[in-house]
Amino acid sequence: MKMPIGFRFHPTDEELVVHYLKRKALSLPLPASVISEFDVLGTHPWSLPVSGEVNEKRYFFSSRGRDGGGSGGYWKPIGKEKPIIETGSNEVVGMRRALIFCGRKPSNHTNTRWFLHQYRLLHFNSTQMVKGEMDGDWLVFQVFQRKRKARKHAAKMATCIDFTAEDCPVFYPPPPPTSPSSSEITEVSPNGLDEEESSSFITSCIRN
Numbered sequence: 001m002k003m004p005i006g007f008r009f010h011p012t013d014e015e016l017v018v019h020y021l022k023r024k025a026l027s028l029p030l031p032a033s034v035i036s037e038f039d040v041l042g043t044h045p046w047s048l049p050v051s052g053e054v055n056e057k058r059y060f061f062s063s064r065g066r067d068g069g070g071s072g073g074y075w076k077p078i079g080k081e082k083p084i085i086e087t088g089s090n091e092v093v094g095m096r097r098a099l100i101f102c103g104r105k106p107s108n109h110t111n112t113r114w115f116l117h118q119y120r121l122l123h124f125n126s127t128q129m130v131k132g133e134m135d136g137d138w139l140v141f142q143v144f145q146r147k148r149k150a151r152k153h154a155a156k157m158a159t160c161i162d163f164t165a166e167d168c169p170v171f172y173p174p175p176p177p178t179s180p181s182s183s184e185i186t187e188v189s190p191n192g193l194d195e196e197e198s199s200s201f202i203t204s205c206i207r208n
Helices: 013-025 127-130 151-167 195-207
Strands: 060-065 073-085 093-102 110-121 139-146
Touching: 013 110, 013 139, 060 073, 073 110, 073 195, 093 127, 127 139
Parallel strands: none
Antiparallel strands: 060 139, 073 093, 093 110, 110 139
């Protein structure tokens, strides 16, 4: 379903697992038909269907066991899996793993700016599984492209700050940085990766 103009689909990790992935596994009606089924791991990220703007995050359902990638590249895990906790019950209902798409070249394997978050359900009701009421093979993917850093913009900002400091009769230094809280540490940055995933990505780039 194509979103109306002005609307964006930005679910939280919990909403994605509890209200979409879990209901998909139970064959229950979804809140909205905004996530299509597609073989994500077997398709190059730039060839995935686009329902809105090209730079927006894309969401897909897919089954387990599809490693894909083809001869042009493959998805490599980075960082550790992170638990998805349901509000109210405080139970871990799913797990999220970050992967980066690596392109194959004749000499080596190189990282790209394409990433995905793979979500899976953690706990299953054994009775429902036996009765066939729940399909635990479903996964949901969030695919996105990390933006390049705007170095020119940063240089212009630095020039502006120097000019202001010279012309202003009184220049107050910036306040000292405060230590982030535990909730801020795990927040996802604008590029789509949290602190640990970004660190793993940088380490992977150095090794390559």
